[in-house]
Amino acid sequence: MCEPIRLLPPRLVDQCGAERARREFSEIVIVGSIKRDTLVQRPVPMHVDPSYPLQLRKMEIRVENVLQGSLPARVVTVFYFAFAGGFDGPQPLGAWRGGTRRMFWLRKDAGFLRTACDGWDTCTRGVYSGAHPHFTPDQRSPFMDIMADILLTRGEGQIDEDWFAGAISRAPGSEVHLLEKYRQLALTESGAVKAAACTLLWGEAHSQFGPTRTREIAETSIRQAGCNCTARENAEPDCGPESHSNPPW
Numbered sequence: 001m002c003e004p005i006r007l008l009p010p011r012l013v014d015q016c017g018a019e020r021a022r023r024e025f026s027e028i029v030i031v032g033s034i035k036r037d038t039l040v041q042r043p044v045p046m047h048v049d050p051s052y053p054l055q056l057r058k059m060e061i062r063v064e065n066v067l068q069g070s071l072p073a074r075v076v077t078v079f080y081f082a083f084a085g086g087f088d089g090p091q092p093l094g095a096w097r098g099g100t101r102r103m104f105w106l107r108k109d110a111g112f113l114r115t116a117c118d119g120w121d122t123c124t125r126g127v128y129s130g131a132h133p134h135f136t137p138d139q140r141s142p143f144m145d146i147m148a149d150i151l152l153t154r155g156e157g158q159i160d161e162d163w164f165a166g167a168i169s170r171a172p173g174s175e176v177h178l179l180e181k182y183r184q185l186a187l188t189e190s191g192a193v194k195a196a197a198c199t200l201l202w203g204e205a206h207s208q209f210g211p212t213r214t215r216e217i218a219e220t221s222i223r224q225a226g227c228n229c230t231a232r233e234n235a236e237p238d239c240g241p242e243s244h245s246n247p248p249w
Helices: 143-151 161-170 175-188 191-205 212-225
Strands: 028-046 049-068 075-083 101-109 112-115 124-126
Touching: 028 075, 049 101, 049 143, 143 161, 143 175, 161 191, 175 191, 175 212, 191 212
Parallel strands: 075 112
Antiparallel strands: 028 049, 028 101, 049 075, 101 112, 101 124
């Protein structure tokens, strides 16, 4: 009887402490849902500090959107190194506490796909606006605006309203594009999501440092959306029910 073939782990080197471990060096950016996240090898000594253990893991990701680069497969395997010892700091890679739909910055290495970072999670972010199966990125737009189109547009499927509202203020984008996205949310949403969008518009309208044109756009958007904002005693806006959630990045 033939022995089963045992596939060896890929010969990948962790990017901890490496200048290359940045999103700017990514070849591919996707939005996808994690189907499975499994351990490949543990422990793996960190290359810059062999006394510290890492673990090599792999995810199976169902690709929903390709925002940058090319990725023909709809389900892909992505490798990454996570901490296997104690840590103290920001969110680590692999701590998918906020759900499984995320934006991933990826690169190719030795024939494999891997995350653009290892250890600390600087190359993924949670997507709390639902699925966007019909979204096609406009490659003429700044990439930050493409991100905003995903993060600030209600998609399909189950959406945690509190997390969606809590994540609105963290979306990147050019100033005018963000104002338009806030306006659309304030016009079409209700509850905590509308309140979050109105609060951001109110902040822009009352900013002492922004351009006059920006303040005018924000003021017009507030009127169009019917934002019912009042100033509290501490001068902070009260635009309706607030999200009490700060979803993980």
